[in-house]
Amino acid sequence: MRVFQIEGDWGIDNLKLSVRPEPEPGPGEVLVQMKASSLNYRDLVVPDRGYGSHTGTLPLIPVSDGVGEVTAVGLGVRRVVPGDRVCPTFFQNWTGGEPNLERLTGSLGGPIDGTMSEYMCLPEEGVVKVPSHLSDVEAATLPCAALTAWSALTTCSTTKPGDRVLVQGCGGVALFAVTFAKLLGAHVTVISSSDERIERVKAFGADATVNYRAVPEWAKATREITGGRGYDLIFELGGEKTLPQSLRCIRPGGTVAMIGILSGSTMATSLGLIITRQVRLQGVTVGHRDGFEAMLLAIDQHQVKPLVDRVFAFEELKEAMAYLKSGAQFGKVCIASRH
Ligand SMILES: NC(=O)c1ccc[n+]([C@@H]2O[C@H](COP(=O)([O-])OP(=O)(O)OC[C@H]3O[C@@H](n4cnc5c(N)ncnc54)[C@H](OP(=O)(O)O)[C@@H]3O)[C@@H](O)[C@H]2O)c1
Missing domain, CATH: 3.90.180.10 (Medium-chain alcohol dehydrogenases, catalytic domain)
Incomplete structure (x- = not known):
């Protein structure tokens, strides 16, 4: 064969x-x-x-x-x-x-x-x-x-209708995350580097979007989308460069699903925020x-x-x-x- x-x-x-x-x-x-x-x-x-x-x-x-x-x-x-x-x-x-x-x-x-x-x-x-x-x-x-996105939403956290979910980028895991988060009744924000992708992901079901290239400090812009409350679940796909932003827009007690390291694998972030916001960093492996x-x-x-x-x-x-x-x-x- x-x-x-x-x-x-x-x-x-x-x-x-x-x-x-x-x-x-x-x-x-x-x-x-x-x-x-x-x-x-x-x-x-x-x-x-x-x-x-x-x-x-x-x-x-x-x-x-x-x-x-x-x-x-x-x-x-x-x-x-x-x-x-x-x-x-x-x-x-x-x-x-x-x-x-x-x-x-x-x-x-x-x-x-x-x-x-x-x-x-x-x-x-x-x-x-x-x-x-x-x-x-x-x-x-x-x-x-698909299973990685599903596990982040249902096994490694418990996504409920009305939850706020943030997804990084428009790659393979990200688009399944949008599909399943919407299916579970969540409100979904997607950050992407491209306006063209942003238009496509809106048509695909995203409720809100931010261009992370145009708005490098996207934590503030996305937090505003949640009315200041912060996200229940963040799909952390970037890793090194994105985690510091994620920690500024996760809600107290929320879950950062650690899935990808597209921007680097070193942890260079304020550990204080994890403690004071009682954030759960949850590794996901498929x-x-x-x-x-x-x-x-x-x-x-x-x-x-x-x-x-x-x-x-x-x-x-x-x-x-x-x-x-x-x-x-x-x-x-x-x-x-x-x-
Ligand atoms: N832990 C697991 O079980 C598991 C399973 C599958 C994948 N992964 C990991 O998850 C990551 C994504 O995998 P994939 O297969 O979905 O990759 P992919 O289809 O190649 O998606 C890459 C997309 O990620 C976005 N991106 C890249 N750098 C970014 C950054 N700094 N900030 C925000 N978004 C960024 C870009 O979206 P835009 O072009 O829209 O900006 C890019 O198109 C990889 O690190 C992979 O190894 C982990």
Whole structure:
């Protein structure tokens, strides 16, 4: 079967179209014929071994997100049957409960082989069935970015109707955050660097917006949007440069969901504000299978359609990665069916 893999040495130049033997499902395993994949920021980091020893070993098949059809099942499999359309879960060992080291280290697309493969052989516990109203590329967008947004809103905090939620940027996690926060009845503010994106995200459902390039001190402007009260939940995607602002517009007792470090990973902020406002800094790492299945119920119930910006062919993985890196997209960058 055809795969993309990083081979020989780390680095994007060593990401190559290659061939591996087709796997066979053993007891408790399922064989999935992959139909589509979707890219996340982390997929740009993996080829350079950006997560250190947690990135895995070579050769490595990249990309965490995808969808496919079960074509065969091993002895004793009960959760799925051939013909089911499934997404592999991002963390293959985290089905539910509290995170622990073992649950947080088994992620697809590094260190475990990812979705850029014609077939994947996975434990039956590591897949979820997807709703029928979604196309393959739409379903492929869900395992990482969507579940991260869902977990921040529902597992790592408890978002209620009327809550004020602030989302940084218009990237993959951010747009799912807007969708799910609105679905839960929250009021959503989005900050973005581009007026064009701001117009698009307003049409997509954002209640209020601020251009963080035009207004670098956006904490004051966004706090005013909440009538001075501050935000119940902030999607912290920027990290180093944005956290100091977030701490000035979170409400006392609010939650800053620590998700991304797009502007740097050093903590250089007034710790006093965290104490005096009794702020909760809550790390979010994608989420577990129970959360994924709860999110899928909501997606099915409300017929949610993920926003797909552009679809590339299987052979065009590197072009798709370059497009994601350019930041030109509004919605997910996907890789189409390979059959
Ligand atoms: N912890 C987890 O479980 C988890 C899961 C998924 C992703 N992540 C992390 O979350 C981050 C975003 O991932 P993604 O896949 O959504 O990336 P993405 O689709 O590439 O989104 C990037 C967007 O973030 C916005 N942005 C960049 N720098 C910013 C800043 N300084 N302030 C505010 N917004 C900024 C920009 O929006 P505008 O162009 O609109 O300004 C940019 O388009 C990454 O750091 C990623 O590693 C973490």
